[in-house]
Amino acid sequence: MGIKRMDLLLDNALIFDGRSPSLFSGWIGVEQGTIAAVEHRTTPPPAQAARRLDLQQRVLMPGLIDTHVHLGLDASPNPVGFITSLTPAELALRMAAHAAATLAAGVTTLRDLGCRGHVDLALRQVVQEGLLPGPRILCAGEMICMTGGHGWQFGLEVDGQDQVRRGVRRQLKAGADVIKFMATGGVCTKGVEPGQTQLTREEMAAGIETAHLAGRKTAAHAQSLQGTKNAVAAGIDSIEHGADLDPAALEAMLKNDVFLVPTLAAGASMIAGGTASGLEDFMVAKSQAHRSARLEGLAKAKAAGVKIAMGTDAGTPLNRHGHNVHELLELNQAGFTPLEALQAATVHAAELLGFKDCLGRIAPGCLADLLIVDGDPTLDLQVLGVQDRLLAVYQSGQLRSGRWFQTPGSDGL
Ligand SMILES: [Zn+2]
Structure with a gap:
């Protein structure tokens, strides 16, 4: 898993995967619009990724x-x-x-x-x-x-x-x-x-x-x-x-x-x-x-x-x-x-x-429809309604909206 070159690596995230009762610290890899890997921080992320973003412990959740x-x-x-x-x-x-x-x-x-x-x-x-x-x-x-x-x-x-x-x-x-x-x-x-x-x-x-x-x-x-x-x-x-x-x-x-x-x-x-x-x-x-x-x-x-x-x-x-x-x-x-x-x-x-296998979760095989949130919506839902707190909206691994801008090498603030 670590050898393959990812299209997008979202590293150092606090992940709400849709199912787990609590957030966990880790990273996800996206290939061709689909989530290819979801790992806890104890597993080192791959060295190679077309785009890499350090979320600095921001919350990553399904769209x-x-x-x-x-x-x-x-x-x-x-x-x-x-x-x-x-x-x-x-x-x-x-x-x-x-x-x-x-x-x-x-x-x-x-x-x-x-x-x-x-x-x-x-x-x-x-x-x-x-x-x-x-x-x-x-x-x-x-x-x-x-x-x-x-x-x-x-x-x-x-x-x-x-x-x-x-x-x-x-x-x-x-x-x-x-x-x-x-x-x-x-x-x-x-x-x-x-x-x-x-x-x-x-x-x-x-x-x-x-x-x-x-x-x-x-x-x-x-x-x-x-x-x-x-x-x-x-x-x-x-x-x-x-x-x-x-x-x-x-x-x-x-x-x-x-x-x-x-x-x-x-x-x-x-x-x-x-x-x-x-x-x-x-x-x-x-x-x-x-x-x-x-x-x-x-x-x-x-x-x-x-x-x-x-x-x-x-x-x-x-x-x-x-x-x-x-x-x-x-x-x-x-x-x-x-x-x-x-x-x-x-x-x-x-x-x-009818999309339980490909939407609504952060899991391998699901489409990379993702939100990056500044704040923890599992503690306070209000953060999702504040424009400045919703840092990024991805659809199939593509940045659609938000304050994180794509550059050729990485996505950054
Ligand atoms: Zn109606």
């Missing part, structure tokens, strides 16, 4: 993974008005800016759970080609909702099993990585209640089967017990938001290996902003009404051992892109240790996305 984002929403008080009023060209350019801000915040992978007109798929492509900066993007394309259901303004309205199948196939044809179903009403759509059941279990089962046949995972927006039960019985892979979870629902989630993505930052942002920030009354009222049900559901899910992945729902009102750390802080407040919150945003999020 964050946000499993619930809407790059097409602008976090204004009226993001639905935003996404529905712009031309596709305007929307694409603004989404590119949202993606760049998200990457600069240390999010190296995200899942976009609902956009308009497949602009998300176009953005995914240009980011993949390296033409624009952004996290790796997994896209849902258009959300599958019932006629007049939550998100209808930019989702695809379908009714009945055949229409749901067709709707899913349209997303698959466009190249969606994941399919999103609306199992209940929601906060941001006027006139629908979060507790109201929307797509039926039979409709979702037809759509989920169609997605699974194509090897795609599925996510359900569900803000009530019945909606969650319907989605889980239909075969869903993750429950987004969740609320009012009872023992039977939790048992079904455990049995079927269903993740919960609590998205606490969404409601918290609206409650903190209030109507003074320009939000409509009904949004603030619904957020407040559902806050305790969400927190209780999360606490029960955590206690039951349900897997939990980090998702911000960034783009929803006042829940801005590039402030993804907000969700980690919310999880912390809800009883997660900083380490547990970080695991929800790394190793567990990677598993939900």
